[in-house]
Amino acid sequence: MQDAIIQVENLTKIYKLYDSPVARFKESLDPIRRKYHHDFYALKNVTFDVKKGESIGIIGKNGSGKSTLLKILTGVLTPTSGKVSVGGKISALLELGAGFNPELSGIENIYFNGMLMGYTREEMDERLDDILAFADISEFVLQPVKTYSSGMFVRLAFAVAVNVDPDILIIDEALSVGDALFQQRCIARIRAMRESGLTLLFVSHTPDVIRALCDTAIWLEGGCIKIIKEAVKVSNAYQHEIFLENNRLKSGQYLHKDSSCNMQKLDAAIVEKASKNITTSESIHIHHVNVINNSGELVDELCHGEDFEIEVQLSSGIYIPSLSVGILIKDRLGIDLTGESNFNKFRKGIALEYGQVATVSFRSKMLLSGGQTYTIALSLNSVSRWDRGDNILLYRDDAAAAFKVIADMDRPLWFKFYQEFGVHIDVE
Incomplete structure (x- = not known):
């Protein structure tokens, strides 16, 4: 060269x-x-x-x-x-x-x-x-x-x-x-x-x-x-390999004798697919990951300041005694910006029986900077301890969905995330 x-x-x-x-x-x-x-x-x-x-x-x-x-x-x-x-x-x-x-x-x-x-x-x-x-x-x-x-x-x-x-x-x-x-x-x-x-x-x-x-x-x-x-x-692939290794170390802790995560080993072909479905379990089926606006419509664009929700629907072919469904919103460079999980919110997981369908909705106000496209990463984990010492990754997709935020021209942002503050002014 x-x-x-x-x-x-x-x-x-x-x-x-x-x-x-x-x-x-x-x-x-x-x-x-x-x-x-x-x-x-x-x-x-x-x-x-x-x-x-x-x-x-x-x-x-x-x-x-x-x-x-x-x-x-x-x-x-x-x-x-x-x-x-x-x-x-x-x-x-x-x-x-x-x-x-x-x-x-x-x-x-x-x-x-x-x-x-x-x-x-x-x-x-x-x-x-x-x-x-x-x-x-x-x-x-x-x-x-x-x-x-x-x-x-x-x-x-x-x-x-x-x-x-x-x-x-x-x-x-x-x-x-x-x-x-x-x-x-x-x-x-x-x-x-x-x-x-x-x-x-x-x-x-x-x-x-x-x-x-x-x-x-x-x-x-x-x-x-x-x-x-x-x-x-590459960084996404490396991160998931670390998750897989942790799972292999903890594989004996999984609670159901018929459960089979069947974690897939990384290879270059998987990485080439934009790091989608790098970590997956054949026993988990994702029905959809949808972005829904304040009118209840499925969308790929949201206005800054708008109420919205991210809806995840899935089913399992195994019994999972404590399931954590987590989302992570990333910017165009793949930098983690914000996220949530049911386990983090309620300090307990979802008990999901064989064949059951679970729908988890994450509701919030869109406070990210406008004019940019963001991706939603989805992760499913078996975890029951608050220190996550028994965490086993079942599924992860770093590009489960994407959406664009339309800027509020009356309130332009020069930073990635708007945190609402109370402002007090005292002039003497």
């Missing part, structure tokens, strides 16, 4: 694992070079390209190869085989502490990092005020970073990373330890940098962040690329 700023081809990283230090010693001295180790593939034949200005999310379980990939891209590690080509200046936030000397003060580490990236002291002098203003750690910047809390460290590291004019910004889950307000500032800054042409590689275990910041996502599993597609599809 000619316009790619990052090219990765057949990238492989192998670690030699020994059962004991003695085995390592024996291998080093063996005259006929017998192997006393086994190979562990941290990455295996990974291939992808990143265009200039593109934002790539990387998702996967611990040990899937995410951090290894980023370390190779930044030159911290060398690959066992394969090719990596990077066509721009990289600024990276890897694991906590990477690139910082704990004995040096915050100020000294700012200059130290700038030197590692090829900047002169004079060039870092020009950026110092912006870095200190963004980090906002006051007099602690004069103290050794070994005395910093994890949150203070991330503040300084992120402030340095975004103020050195990188072509490529790489972040490895570092923002998860910051406070909420600082995380919001970081995300706003990343979005602004993306608009100016920044290329982003972002590792996170939080699907919402991947959906919000990334165009494309790579799902790594066992050192290999399992899926590489649109960020919404």
